Amino acid sequence: MANRDVVITGIGLVSSLGEGGEAHWQKLSAPDAAPVIDVARFSPYSIHPLPEIDWGLQIAKRGDQRQMETWQRLGTYTAGMALDDAGIKGNDELSTTMDMVVAAGGGERDEAVDAGVLAASETRGDRDVLLNEKLTTELRPTLFLAQLSNLLAGNISIVHKVTGSSRTFMGEEGAGVSAIETAAARIRSGQSTHVLVGGAFQTEHSDMLLGYELAGYLHRGPWKPVWQRQGSEGGGVVSGSGGAFLVLESREHAEARGQKIYAQLGPVVSGRARRRRDGGLEAGLAELLTRAQLPDGELLAISGASGAHAATATEKAVLGAKPIAARALSSLTGHMKEAQFPFAVALAALAVDRGAGYPAFEAGEKEFAGKPRNVLATAVGYHQFEGLALVSAPR
């Protein structure tokens, strides 16, 4: 045990299942947890939609809410929950010295403006001039900021006064992995004492689906849980809206202020497997598992598997060859891209804190009985990048 052990002291979660660590624990620890799925709105794709949210609970000023599109609002809201949970929200001393690493994609374009441009392109040959004409007159000036990647962090600074530092990482699931890995490394080395880290993904926008579907990654047809989508129509991914933020702290910092510790964050490891090579991902994951220093015996894992056929089959095989009982969180929440890894780490921390595992999220997942002292969190990108974290009971 060292003063610079990294501990988790705040959890903010939003998904189709609801909001908050407690609500997610209640839903997911019940044996018959059922996903919330919207099959109609983006047919032939299923999505897991956002629940009803009273934004004012975390974003007091309506003016601030209006400056953000849903993705930024979701992230800012979820970050506020984590800060509240860690007893930091509203504490100037702690907020202004807090570092922040946000995993972000991009925000929502104006679909109506885009559709208007595309419709006009059918009768206009001068598309470049058409773009100038439409975009200069129809784009809302503030939309640029409401969709800009680093403005999720910017809004968190404005709304929650987190101003020690602000960094945004981009790159799908890998951004979430790097964000947590970097935050933990900064704490371990003494570069930070407390860090807000996480991300959000709002899938209810056609461009967010397009980001997967350009390479045919989305699952079509009747919904199925993650491990059972092989061979189904489409690419296997069902996306969901959600967000996950964590407050990470040095043990010393958390203990000095008497803050409740959910769990300790052990090794966080990341990789860029050469997936085009035969066995590339398999070898990459095996190496990560070695570096994660897994304890002996049976281990519970919260898997961020996306459902993407190749990556998910490989993860299943690699984890399945070990005494690991994996729970695919996307079966219940959908795939939340940049937020996927932070979400998996949060669920791992909740299990450690409550001293109980999750029942199988779908038929076929290995049983896990007993009290988990260590829980593995995984994120194997649907297309690229991988990461693991081992979350343990605080000593």
Place this chain on the structure above:
Amino acid sequence: MANLKDHLGRPVVAVTGIGVVTSLGVGKADNWAALTAGKSGIHPITRFPTELLNTRISGMVDFLPSSTKGASALTYELAETAALEAVEEAGFAGGDFDGPLFLASPPVELDWRDRFALYAGDDEGSASERLLKVARSQNSLDMFDTSQFGSIADRLADRFGTRGLPITTSTACASGATAIQLGVEAIRRGECDRALSVGADGSATAEALIRFSLLSALSTNNDVPEKASKPFSKDRDGFVLAEGSAALVLESLESALARGAEVLGILRGCGEKADDFHRTRSKPDGSPAIGAVKAALADAGLSEDEIDYVNAHGTSTPENDKMEHLSLSTVFGERIRKIPVSSNKSMIGHTLSAAGAIEAAFSLMTMREGVIPPTINYDNPDPSIELDVVPNVKRKAEVRTVLSNSFGFGGQNTCLVMAREPV
């Protein structure tokens, strides 16, 4: 014998390779010659028609093979070109760099030409349904890659053999400085002996220009493009959108000396502070920028008296220049009138995600060459900004230390302190 540890006992971080591309040209030699000659790279936009646009000038990089192939392709080529120059200089050109990669690059979006192409591939349903349907039937990895935020770094990692999962960062106009800071911190933590930090931005599309234009951020001095970017001048009216890239090979001084590499400079300190005031405006008292400058000095173990030159953020927007002057005069006091403060952006425009990296590269060259690049177009000084901006003509000077500022939308403030020699 130089100290291998800094004032806080951390590994000293050296620079052993530098690469740069701007509208002034490819590579350090061409850029430096133009920069010190006070030459502007700002020119009329030719990449797309400028009808109906208020701003018709930019510092786009129009001379690369990818210059007409979209933001993603151009950003990759800019990053690759600068990184290649840097790793060659450092002696790691074999495709086995074996240190982490930190890339600052603009957020990606599917190019309009691809949207048009997808839309034209079907004729039923709403626009978004058509795009999705055609996308899944075409299943084009090339198009897909341009929509993934991690793709450019993934390709660079393949190209240069960097280690591990590459980090792509965006802190708006401070991104390039953040990429360098991430590399410095990784070396200081002992995670690696060297890191490749790259800032690249080839995203000057019509839509990007229009977005900044709608925020009234851009200069509309279209008639004499080379005169449009005029930081610290009374009649400045916005920044000039530009493209470019720079790469630094960062290396622990210990590693650099052990392998006999030439040390091009020292990355002594990094500082940052977020602003919680407004999405595009700075806190009126300048306290976040002041905090970032002070944090960088403290991290470098230098006092205010020990900075010889400031490479300003100097965007040529009324807001930035006023706030930057306020913060510098607060930190440096009366001495700020005597410290040369120049803006590279007067010549290359604002290269956004790349700016912090490019300006760090130029800062390092300033120290090595003993020549300070000027702030050009300084014909009409703003009397409320009393700075020695190195007006219009380069100046010979011994520069041992530089402060380089980067400030961005979203309350991003990152400052770097560099030194010519180890201590």
